[in-house]
Amino acid sequence: MISLRDVRVAVPALRPGDPDKVLLDDVNLELAERRIVVIGANGSGKSTLLRLLNGLRLPSRGTVTVDGHDTAKDGKQVRKLVGFIFTDPLSQLLMSTPIEDVELSLRASVRGKAERLARAQALLDARGVGHVAHQSIYDLSGGERQLVSLTSVLAVEPTVVVADEPTTLLDLRNKQALREIFTHLDQQLVFSTHDLEFALLAERAIVVDGGRVVADDEPGNAVAYYRDLMR
Numbered sequence: 001m002i003s004l005r006d007v008r009v010a011v012p013a014l015r016p017g018d019p020d021k022v023l024l025d026d027v028n029l030e031l032a033e034r035r036i037v038v039i040g041a042n043g044s045g046k047s048t049l050l051r052l053l054n055g056l057r058l059p060s061r062g063t064v065t066v067d068g069h070d071t072a073k074d075g076k077q078v079r080k081l082v083g084f085i086f087t088d089p090l091s092q093l094l095m096s097t098p099i100e101d102v103e104l105s106l107r108a109s110v111r112g113k114a115e116r117l118a119r120a121q122a123l124l125d126a127r128g129v130g131h132v133a134h135q136s137i138y139d140l141s142g143g144e145r146q147l148v149s150l151t152s153v154l155a156v157e158p159t160v161v162v163a164d165e166p167t168t169l170l171d172l173r174n175k176q177a178l179r180e181i182f183t184h185l186d187q188q189l190v191f192s193t194h195d196l197e198f199a200l201l202a203e204r205a206i207v208v209d210g211g212r213v214v215a216d217d218e219p220g221n222a223v224a225y226y227r228d229l230m231r
């Protein structure tokens with residue numbers, strides 16, 4: 001379970017003397033549902049909120065805990081529990097080919113190199129991207145990259161997957177494939193999206209506006225609220 005208590009995120013102003021810029025404020029959330037979506041306008045604070053969940057960003061005030069582990073004190077443990085999928089998978093693929101990237105994710109759990117490589121290949125096969133295992137990540141299509149980064153994140157066996165607008169770069173077919181994967185994922189999933197139809201996949205929807213949570217409801221109601229807000 002992820003808990004955010006009295007969370008504020010602020011960054012120093014660009015000009016000395018100006019007040020800090022507040023990106024999020026007064027956020028109190030207990031994230032227990034299996035499928036949670038975060039929606040809101042550009043610049044409302046969605047990515048900032050998601051980044052708090054695995055310690056990519058730390059609160060300036062308040063606390064964020066994952067199964068009792070404080071993201072500010074126990075970042076290493078938190079990152080084991082919470083996998084993060086970026087909108088642009090290139091920003092998270094560390095190695096030059098899919099097989100190497102997934103193999104790296106298996107370092108902690110599988111001992112021998114040969115065994116790790118075989119396991120990495122099997123995981124890529126299972127996601128339908130085994131045929132590009134040895135291709136440069138720069139030569140993969142956006143959809144292939146997204147599936148490879150998902151494979152790498154899941155290889156660490158996190159208990160929570162956080163995904164920031166994971167379908168933005170995908171065509172209709174890959175969007176549907178990802179939707180299918182997300183529906184059947186064992187892990188708890190917290191994701192953001194501008195695709196309001198995709199948002200309906202969740203059990204709970206959090207609407208962010210101007211750095212505050214302005215609605216927290218079942219997705220049908222929350223999407224209606226958001227549409228009104230944008231009018």
Ligand SMILES: Nc1ncnc2c1ncn2[C@@H]1O[C@H](COP(=O)(O)OP(=O)(O)OP(=O)(O)O)[C@@H](O)[C@H]1O
Pocket residue numbers: 011021023040041042043044045046047048049
């Ligand atoms: N390091 C930073 N310094 C200053 N401002 C920042 C910083 N990071 C984010 N912001 C600002 O905080 C606000 C919220 O950003 P965030 O990325 O969370 O929005 P978002 O809801 O994810 O938007 P989008 O839908 O465009 O992805 C934006 O106005 C952004 O410019």
Ligand SMILES: [Mg+2]
Pocket residue numbers: 046047048164
């Ligand atoms: Mg964002």
